[in-house]
Amino acid sequence: MQFMRDPRNVMLCVEQCGDAATMSTLGKCREIDPKFQRTILVRTKLDEYYTDLTWLAECAV
Numbered sequence: 001m002q003f004m005r006d007p008r009n010v011m012l013c014v015e016q017c018g019d020a021a022t023m024s025t026l027g028k029c030r031e032i033d034p035k036f037q038r039t040i041l042v043r044t045k046l047d048e049y050y051t052d053l054t055w056l057a058e059c060a061v
Contacts, residue, residue, distance in 0.1 A: 005032055010040060011038060011039045012039075015043060029041075
């Protein structure tokens with residue numbers, strides 16, 4: 001936690017999308033950085049949570 005409290009550091013929070021059990025990581029980041037000014041959130045496994053991601057591929061073109 002000492003590393004997270006240092007305001008010179010950026011926190012990278014990686015969580016599975018749609019899994020409420022893993023949201024404790026984001027909660028810890030929120031305790032330290034309530035405005036998320038130095039937190040980067042990465043959501044993984046979007047394909048498991050959203051059934052149709054074809055629109056995302058079309059936007060990338």
